[in-house]
Amino acid sequence: MDSTDPYAKELQIACLTVQRATLLTKKLLEAVDKGSFDKSDDTPVTIADFAAQALIIAAIHRAFPDDEFVGEESSTALRSDPDLLERTWELVSSTRLADVDSEALLSSPSTKEEMLDIIDLGAQGNSSKQGRAWVLDPVDGTATFIQGQQYAVCLSLVENGRQRLGVLGCPNMNLKTGRLDENIVDRDGYGYQVFALAGQGAFLRKMGTGGLLPFHKIEPKAQITDPKDLDFVDCVSATSSNRDMHARLASHLGAPWPASTDLWAAQLRYIAIAVGGCNIMVKIPRKASYRSKIWDHAGGMLIAEELGCTVSDLAGNPVDCSLGRTLAGCYGMIVAPSSIHGKLVEAVKQIL
Structure with missing residues (x-):
């Protein structure tokens, strides 16, 4: 630095x-x-x-x-x-x-x-x-x-x-x-x-x-291409996420499930990707109207990006941090190594 x-x-x-x-x-x-x-x-x-x-x-x-x-x-x-x-x-x-x-x-x-x-x-x-x-x-x-x-x-x-x-x-x-x-x-x-x-x-x-x-x-994340190498971090207790759809996504991809790491705090899930062995976080909301607060993701997203991950909404669009106090333009989220991120976007489109 x-x-x-x-x-x-x-x-x-x-x-x-x-x-x-x-x-x-x-x-x-x-x-x-x-x-x-x-x-x-x-x-x-x-x-x-x-x-x-x-x-x-x-x-x-x-x-x-x-x-x-x-x-x-x-x-x-x-x-x-x-x-x-x-x-x-x-x-x-x-x-x-x-x-x-x-x-x-x-x-x-x-x-x-x-x-x-x-x-x-x-x-x-x-x-x-x-x-x-x-x-x-x-x-x-x-x-x-x-x-x-x-x-x-x-x-x-x-x-x-x-x-x-x-x-x-x-x-x-x-x-x-x-x-x-x-x-x-x-x-x-x-x-x-x-x-x-x-x-x-x-x-x-x-x-x-x-x-x-x-x-x-911190060493960058390995740029994987095989879904079998995906290692999810998720939250069993989260009320805003649709974990049934998360499980369906993993099954569709042939990726390991359930998630190996379970953490309540949203920002800690970025830390799990950075230093805790995980390499993917997906958030499929239960409600179409759901939008995250910016303070639950700003900073953590940058850490993931600096380690070779792509952070996007479920459609693959970049997350816009200029829309006030929420990530207003961001429906759901995919955080994964850039090498496999596109495959995840396509899989989400198919299961949705």
């Missing part, structure tokens, strides 16, 4: 702020495990979403004040619930990187009101064909996060509708088995960060509590 790349500063700040946000989420998980919170519902998850979004946008906004943000959360719930606001503020105001020089490159809200306004920058933003927008999902995988399983903190820069960089922090990711598993988690460390820079490849590093640790380049 070239340090003189025009997006080198953006990548450094993005990697640092994602690492800091993952520390925040881990801190909350430890508190929940110790019974520090009174409620057993999803309130801690909500706090993590709000707090991580506030820390990420605060850092990026200081470094690049003219950029827009597209985030999932708004401050409405915090403004109407003083207890929730106080818990979120405590988490935001107490989370810092241990390395002073790295922390100095970032920024944090200085007051509760500033925190609320920063969160709303994400709620108000859109990605478009003109300008730059940072797309973020502060906690992708709500249900598995609260269970202490796999989740991701996601950030991507989209410029003029094109992904320029993507950073995914996976605090519980454990690579000892070579497969991602919801229940095989990193209990001793801080997981991994997977990131990509357009045109330069995808990279992997361990995460820590201070400055950024060394990284290495």
Whole structure:
């Protein structure tokens, strides 16, 4: 990776702020495990979403004040619930990187009101064909996060509708088995960060509590042509996907099924393709009207593309990231090595 790349500063700040946000989420998980919170519902998850979004946008906004943000959360719930606001503020105001020089490159809200306004920058933003927008999902995988399983903190820069960089922090990711598993988690460390820079490849590093640790380049995916070499990642619990059609597609192709890897968080499925042994993800929606949120895919798509995969809708069309807060022009999705992607598009057309 070239340090003189025009997006080198953006990548450094993005990697640092994602690492800091993952520390925040881990801190909350430890508190929940110790019974520090009174409620057993999803309130801690909500706090993590709000707090991580506030820390990420605060850092990026200081470094690049003219950029827009597209985030999932708004401050409405915090403004109407003083207890929730106080818990979120405590988490935001107490989370810092241990390395002073790295922390100095970032920024944090200085007051509760500033925190609320920063969160709303994400709620108000859109990605478009003109300008730059940072797309973020502060906690992708709500249900598995609260269970202490796999989740991701996601950030991507989209410029003029094109992904320029993507950073995914996976605090519980454990690579000892070579497969991602919801229940095989990193209990001793801080997981991994997977990131990509357009045109330069995808990279992997361990995460820590201070400055950024060394990284290495991820090897591109094998360019397979035989459907028997397909290795699916899917989600048994997903309510928006038609898994019966996924099974039918695999059978039509003569590909192995069921999927070897099952992950709830959408962005983690891209990570499974990058470093978890899988090489294909297909999403055939249950409803014709279904469209994905942009923060569930931006960044992860770039990582897959930088490793030699083609990402498209079910008809084989490129995914357009310039249509606001959703992938409005994208019905379903196919992510697979470019060498076999066309065969998958044709197979989907036949079974549909």
